Ligand SMILES: Nc1ncnc2c1ncn2[C@@H]1O[C@H](COP(=O)(O)OP(=O)(O)O)[C@@H](O)[C@H]1O
């Protein structure tokens with residue numbers, strides 16, 4: 001087979017408020033897909049490249065203006081797309097990404113109050129290609145009430161700059177995620193993550209049962 005005939009891989013992102021269980025489910029899903037024989041890259045934002053991981057360390061630890069924060073999120077994304085995501089998809093591999101631009105919509109627009117027009121401009125600048133906007137084929141939002149995520153985070157975790165934010169901030173982030181899901185019902189699936197792990201895993205297995 002020539003490289004030109006390789007089918008593009010699938011781009012899957014996972015999202016949710018801090019403490020929703022995203023990392024737990026991402027690890028389970030990656031192992032489950034690998035067992036099915038699917039070649040995949042697991043990655044994350046901010047981060048996913050050598051430069052992006054340096055930006056991540058700044059973003060999670062240094063105080064900065066809202067605009068700087070939004071620009072650095074998209075700077076990390078620009079590097080991640082060209083260095084990791086697009087090449088992997090072109091090779092026919094899946095990319096399983098821990099957060100993508102829905103997180104910027106939720107945290108920087110919802111949580112921090114960034115103007116959605118500015119967000120849309122950055123999204124176009126970084127994600128627009130000839131064939132259209134590069135977006136995940138499927139986004140899973142793991143959703144839980146705030147009391148649940150806060151209780152899960154209270155379990156010995158060292159909190160970063162976002163996780164240390166107040167209750168109202170996380171409430172706005174959650175509301176923005178749910179709004180984004182309503183605006184993009186074809187792409188985004190909200191998963192009730194306030195259930196036992198095995199019940200959520202059964203739902204994930206059902207969602208991906210037909211994916212080849
Ligand atoms: N469905 C669940 N039921 C009970 N505990 C859970 C569930 N999902 C995750 N947890 C636990 O909650 C904590 C936070 O989960 P984690 O995956 O790190 O969240 P996130 O990546 O969304 O911040 C971990 O201790 C994890 O084991």
Ligand SMILES: Cc1cn([C@H]2C[C@H](O)[C@@H](COP(=O)(O)OP(=O)(O)O)O2)c(=O)[nH]c1=O
Pocket residue numbers: 018023044045046073098099100101103104105107108160162163
């Ligand atoms: C990708 C992205 C992440 N974030 C935030 C959300 C998270 O609190 C943080 C990244 O942490 P996260 O991915 O949740 O990592 P961990 O599970 O190790 O805590 O960055 C944004 O504010 N905007 C973005 O665009």
